[in-house]
Structure formats: C-alpha cells, structure tokens
Amino acid sequence: MVSDKRFTSFSSLLTGALITLLSLILGGCSFATRQSTLDPKGPVAHVQNDLFWVTVYVCCAIFVIVAAALFYAVWKFRERPGDENKPMPEQGHGNPLIEIGLIGGSIFLLVIIAIPTLDAIWYTHELPTDTEGYEKSKLGVWYGGDIAKDERDNILEINVYGWQWWWSFEYPQLGITTANEMVIPVGKVIKLNLRSEDVIHSFWLPKIAGKVDLMPGRQNWMWIQADETGHYYGQCAEFCGEAHAYMLFRSDVMTDEDFTNWVKDYQAGADAPEGFAMQPDKDKPDPTAQDDWTAWSKAVRKNPESLPDSAIHEGAALFMGKGQCIVCHAIDNSPAQGQSAPNLTKLAQRKSLAAGIMDNMDDNGEIDPDKQLDNITNWLARSQDYKPGNLMYYRADAGLRNLKYTGVTYSKLQKVGIGKEQFIKAGVKQVLADEIAKNPNEDVTSVTAYVLKKRGLDSVELGKISGLAEEAGSHDSASALTFADIKQLGLDTEDITGLGIPQELVAAMAQSPDKRISKIKADVPVPLKLTRNQLIRTTEDLTDDQFSEVSNWPSREDYRKIAMFLQTLK
Numbered sequence: 001m002v003s004d005k006r007f008t009s010f011s012s013l014l015t016g017a018l019i020t021l022l023s024l025i026l027g028g029c030s031f032a033t034r035q036s037t038l039d040p041k042g043p044v045a046h047v048q049n050d051l052f053w054v055t056v057y058v059c060c061a062i063f064v065i066v067a068a069a070l071f072y073a074v075w076k077f078r079e080r081p082g083d084e085n086k087p088m089p090e091q092g093h094g095n096p097l098i099e100i101g102l103i104g105g106s107i108f109l110l111v112i113i114a115i116p117t118l119d120a121i122w123y124t125h126e127l128p129t130d131t132e133g134y135e136k137s138k139l140g141v142w143y144g145g146d147i148a149k150d151e152r153d154n155i156l157e158i159n160v161y162g163w164q165w166w167w168s169f170e171y172p173q174l175g176i177t178t179a180n181e182m183v184i185p186v187g188k189v190i191k192l193n194l195r196s197e198d199v200i201h202s203f204w205l206p207k208i209a210g211k212v213d214l215m216p217g218r219q220n221w222m223w224i225q226a227d228e229t230g231h232y233y234g235q236c237a238e239f240c241g242e243a244h245a246y247m248l249f250r251s252d253v254m255t256d257e258d259f260t261n262w263v264k265d266y267q268a269g270a271d272a273p274e275g276f277a278m279q280p281d282k283d284k285p286d287p288t289a290q291d292d293w294t295a296w297s298k299a300v301r302k303n304p305e306s307l308p309d310s311a312i313h314e315g316a317a318l319f320m321g322k323g324q325c326i327v328c329h330a331i332d333n334s335p336a337q338g339q340s341a342p343n344l345t346k347l348a349q350r351k352s353l354a355a356g357i358m359d360n361m362d363d364n365g366e367i368d369p370d371k372q373l374d375n376i377t378n379w380l381a382r383s384q385d386y387k388p389g390n391l392m393y394y395r396a397d398a399g400l401r402n403l404k405y406t407g408v409t410y411s412k413l414q415k416v417g418i419g420k421e422q423f424i425k426a427g428v429k430q431v432l433a434d435e436i437a438k439n440p441n442e443d444v445t446s447v448t449a450y451v452l453k454k455r456g457l458d459s460v461e462l463g464k465i466s467g468l469a470e471e472a473g474s475h476d477s478a479s480a481l482t483f484a485d486i487k488q489l490g491l492d493t494e495d496i497t498g499l500g501i502p503q504e505l506v507a508a509m510a511q512s513p514d515k516r517i518s519k520i521k522a523d524v525p526v527p528l529k530l531t532r533n534q535l536i537r538t539t540e541d542l543t544d545d546q547f548s549e550v551s552n553w554p555s556r557e558d559y560r561k562i563a564m565f566l567q568t569l570k
Contacts, residue, residue: 034233035206041232042208042225044124051120058109124210127155127223128189137189137225139173144260145267147173157191158182162201162214164240165247165387166342166355176266177330179342180355182251185259186229194220202238205251211237226253231351231365242389248356269332270345270569272296273316274308289333297335315565318558325562327398328391331569341392348372348570354379354387369567376563381544381556403552405535411440412550416542426537428530436530444530456521457505464499465517484513 031038040046128134136142140152151173160182161168170177184190194203196214204211209224226232236247254262271289278287278295287295299306300317307313319325320335328341336344342355351361358375362368379386383400384393393400413419423433436444457465469481469489486496493506508522509515539547548555554562 035235037206037210039207041228041230043128043227044209044222044224045207047120047123048210051116054116055113058112062109124222127191133187133225134189136187142185142188142256144257145174145263155189155191156185157193158184159193159195160203160214162194162196162198162203162236162240162247163340164198165236165243165390167247167249168342171263174263174267176263176332176345177343178266178346179344180249181350181352182249183259183262184224184226184251184253185256186226186253188256189223189225192222192224194222199240200238201236201240201247203234204237205232205234207232208251213238226251229253229255233356235356243387246355246357246387248352250350250352250356252351266346270334272334273313273565273568274310276307276313293334311561312565312568315558315561315563318554319562319565322403322552323554323558323562324398324400324403328395344566344569346569348567354383354390357386373560373563373567376566377556377560380559380562400553403554404547405445405532405539405551406443407552408444408535408539408550409441410436410444413444413539414440416546416550418538418542423534423538426534428534428538432530445532445535446529451526452523453526454521455524455526456519457501457517461499461501461505462518465496465501468495468499481517482514483509483517486517487513 030036033039037045037052038049040049134155137155138153139147139156143156154173156171157173159168159170159172161170167180167182168177169179169182192203192212194212194214196216199216201214202211203214203222205224208226209222212220212222214220230253232251232253234249234251236244238244240247269289270293272292273296276292276296276299278284278291280287284291296307296316297320300320304317326336326338328338330337330339330343330345332343332345348367351365351367352359353372353375358379360367360372360375362371380400383390391399396402410419413422420433420437423436424430428436465486466481468491469486493510496506496509497503502522502524504522504524505520509517509520512520539550542550544553544556547553548558
C-alpha cells in the first residue's frame with residue numbers, strides 16, 4: 001500500500017510538472033509571427049488555413065474519443081487488491097458490429113476532410129476568373145502606367161526564377177526585373193510563373209499562399225492575392241544545397257498608386273554615379289541615362305582625372321573593373337549587364353540584402369542607411385561567412401575567391417612572412433618550392449619549372465589550328481584534320497608555332513603528316529603549377545588586409561567604396 005501511495009504521489013507530481021511545462025511552452029506561442037500560416041492575409045492562405053483547422057478539429061475529436069475509451073478501459077478494468085487469485089476473464093476475438101462501425105466512422109471522418117481538401121485544390125489550381133476580384137485585377141482597370149494594349153485585359157504576371165541561393169522576379173509586361181524582394185499591388189489576383197535555373201526549389205510566402213515547387217524543365221505556376229499592404233517574409237521550402245537555409249525573400253504589398261510609382265521609378269533605371277551627365281552634342285542633343293553611363297565609362301578608361309575625386313566614383317570604377325562584378329550582375333542603363341546574379345538596379349530601395357538574410361531596417365520598419373552600408377560592405381568582404389557556398393565568392397570563372405588567389409608572387413608573400421618553409425609545410429614539394437623562390441616576381445600558380453610530359457594538343461590548341469585552317473580555306477572537321485591537309489592550305493610549321501603550339505608537338509605533326517593532329521602526341525615541356533588548394537593551405541593564416549597586399553583581393557576600404565556606390569542606386 002505504501003508503494004502505491006508513493007507511485008500515486010509521483011504520478012501527480014509528474015503530471016503537474018508536465019502541465020506547467022506545457023503552459024510555459026504554449027505561453028510563448030503566437031499565431032502572428034512573421035511567417036505564420038495561422039495569420040492568413042490572402043484568399044489562398046485563408047482557404048489553406050480553414051482546411052488546416054478542419055483537419056485539426058477532426059483529429060482532436062478522434063483523439064478525445066480514443067483517449068476517453070482508453071482511459072475508461074484502463075480505469076474500469078484496473079487490477080484491484082485480491083484480483084491476483086481470480087481466473088482470467090473470457091477472451092473475445094472481435095465484434096463484427098463494432099468493427100464495421102469503426103470502419104464506417106473512419107470513412108465518414110475521412111470524407112469530412114476530403115471534401116474541403118478537394119475544394120481547396122480546385123480553388124488554388126485554377127485562376128478565379130469568375131469572380132469580381134479577377135475583373136478588378138486586370139491591368140487596364142487599375143494600373144496607372146503605360147501598358148501594351150493587348151495586356152490591358154490580362155492580370156499581372158511575374159516570372160519567379162529560383163537560383164542557388166537567391167530569387168529573381170521578372171515583370172515581363174512592365175519590362176523590369178528585380179531580385180529577392182517581390183513587389184505586388186494589394187487586392188489583385190497575380191499569376192506567378194515558377195521556374196528553376198538549377199535544382200528543385202519551393203516558393204513559399206506563408207501569409208499569402210502555400211508552397212509550390214520550382215523544377216528544372218517544368219513550368220509550374222500559382223496565383224496569389226494579398227488582402228493587406230505590408231512587408232511579408234518568404235523562403236525556399238525545398239532543400240536545394242548547402243545554403244538552402246539562407247535562401248529567403250521578401251514581398252512588399254503596396255497600394256495601386258504606390259505600385260505604379262514604384263514601376264515607373266524602376267523603369268527609369270539607374271543614374272550614372274553622382275549625377276555624372278554627358279554633355280549634349282549634335283549627335284546626342286538630349287542624352288539619356290544610358291548615354292550618361294556610356295560617357296562615364298569612357299571617362300574612366302581614357303581620362304579618369306576628369307571625374308570628381310570621390311569614393312563613390314572610385315567604388316563604381318572598382319565595381320565595373322577590378323571587382324569583376326559586371327560579369328554576373330546587371331544595373332539597368334549601365335555597362336553592367338550580367339544575367340547570372342541578382343539585378344542590382346534600385347538596390348538601395350531594398351529592405352534586405354543577400355536574399356533576405358541581412359536586414360536593412362530600423363525598429364520602425366524604415367531603411368537605416370548606416371546599417372545598409374555596413375551590411376553591403378560586410379557582404380562583399382565576407383560573403384563566404386554569411387552564406388556558405390555562395391557563387392559570388394566560389395564561382396569558378398568569376399568568383400571573388402579568384403581575386404584572392406591571383407596575382408600572388410613569392411616576393412609579395414615574403415613581405416607578410418611566407419617563404420619556402422611555409423610552402424613545404426603546406427605540402428608543396430621541395431623542387432617546386434625551390435622553383436617558386438627562383439622566380440620571385442612570377443605568379444606562384446604558374447611558375448616556370450618544367451617537366452617533360454607525353455601529351456597531345458588540347459581543345460584550345462586544336463581550336464586555334466582549326467581556326468587558322470578556316471581562314472586559309474575549307475577543310476574537314478578539326479578531329480579529322482592532318483598536317484598534310486594544313487600544308488595543302490598553304491600553311492607551314494611557322495604558322496602553327498606562331499599560334500603558341502609547342503615546337504615539339506609541331507615537329508611530331510610534321511613527322512606524321514597523314515595522321516590526325518588530334519592523335520599526335522610528343523614529349524613536350526609542361527610548366528609546373530602550384531594548385532589552388534596548395535596556395536590556400538599556404539596562406540590560410542593571412543588576414544583580408546594582408547591578402548589585399550599580396551594579391552588582387554580588394555581591401556576593406558575598397559569594398560566600402562563599392563558599397564557607397566551601390567547605396568546610390570535608389
């Protein structure tokens with residue numbers, strides 16, 4: 001009896017503790033968080049929220065009934081003192097009526113869930129063309145800007161492109177493209193065309209609509225409508241690689257008038273740095289913003305002294321030049337017309353940076369210029385720390401890491417305390433370390449030590465010979481080209497050597513004139529090279545400021561100047 005009392009006391013204590021813990025947990029819950037699906041702000045979100053609660057109510061009813069039956073059975077048929085001597089009760093093997101009733105009840109409950117589920121699927125998978133709201137959503141009814149006549153009876157469409165790990169929003173009817181922040185008018189039906197540029201992503205704007213996947217090679221779509229103006233948060237909801245958790249986006253919902261003004265401002269593009277303007281002439285009596293940019297670019301190349309001595313102009317020149325930013329990014333009107341990274345036109349108007357992971361707003365929801373400047377500078381200088389794997393840093397042909405590890409010479413490394421000893425510790429062979437030291441002013445990734453290697457023409461060399469043959473006259477495909485074919489076109493060994501083809505390979509081709517040059521191999525001197533990973537291991541202790549001394553890596557001050565330029569894109 002004593003043990004039973006102790007067990008009862010312990011059970012009561014445990015139950016009380018669980019209730020207290022549950023109360024504390026539930027006390028911290030809120031339906032109004034910034035990505036809560038339980039705080040719907042659009043018709044699609046409302047339908048999905050209603051379906052969720054129907055499912056919750058049905059499941060709760062099932063839970064209560066089953067839990068009550070279980071509690072009743074456990075309590076009524078619990079073991080009592082003296083029951084140990086009683087015989088085992090008669091065992092049953094099922095009751096057909098009960099089983100049929102349970103099956104029928106389960107089907108009934110599933111039907112209760114299935115009906116609103118199917119209704120929600122049909123509702124979200126068809127444009128609501130038969131509603132009054134759809135008619136009011138046609139561009140010709142509400143949009144105050146210029147629009148093509150054949151688009152006046154259409155609703156606004158936005159092409160949403162998912163990239164690793166950012167978003168592009170294209171407005172084809174309006175001729176503008178932005179990134180990571182989608183702007184839409186309030187109360188209008190909008191069609192989103194969902195496309196992926198690499199792997200599977202999932203578009204999710206919780207308070208306005210549910211999730212739909214973006215799949216390579218598949219043209220998915222969805223429609224949305226926001227009932228209230230405001231700043232909304234979304235993200236990718238499908239694992240898409242190492243930076244998936246940092247693939248966020250924002251959406252600003254505006255009034256019709258504010259949206260029209262935003263579009264007109266965006267269509268104007270970006271002005272040249274600090275109002276730089278082209279002087280009118282007879283060919284350009286009324287220069288456009290694009291003409292201003294062209295004149296600015298020409299001044300940077302040919303007469304930089306004519307430009308104002310300011311950090312903004314220096315930052316713009318770094319962006320367009322040494323920083324290689326224009327390889328990937330676009331700024332409307334400017335020479336920057338890259339297509340594989342976010343469009344930066346009107347970047348300073350955006351309330352976040354780096355696909356939503358860096359917030360530019362103050363406590364009142366307004367853009368804080370100082371915070372924005374710091375965010376842009378930090379992102380440029382240390383993007384690999386904020387978003388692992390991001391292509392702005394790691395892209396093979398144009399990533400910032402290339403700047404960090406190019407232009408490095410042995411003489412520069414010695415100034416920051418790195419010599420042959422550090423190379424050998426990083427796994428570089430002694431013979432290569434010695435060769436690097438012998439050529440102190442040469443890039444350490446292409447030092448002039450040579451080894452003999454049996455090799456044939458690579459694709460670049462083969463392409464050069466093929467191109468030269470094309471200039472001389474018609475010929476078969478490059479893979480079938482022989483040295484005899486080349487001679488018939490009037491070319492000789494000097495012509496081929498002049499293309500940078502090693503003499504040993506040219507001699508081997510001449511010795512076998514009827515053999516395809518793509519099959520020719522010879523013992524050719526090949527320069528030893530320090531691999532990227534060897535250089536990374538050797539320099540892993542250097543700071544960013546030290547890298548700016550020994551390589552093409554811009555200094556933090558340079559990045560701040562670029563940030564100051566980008567902050568003028570309003």
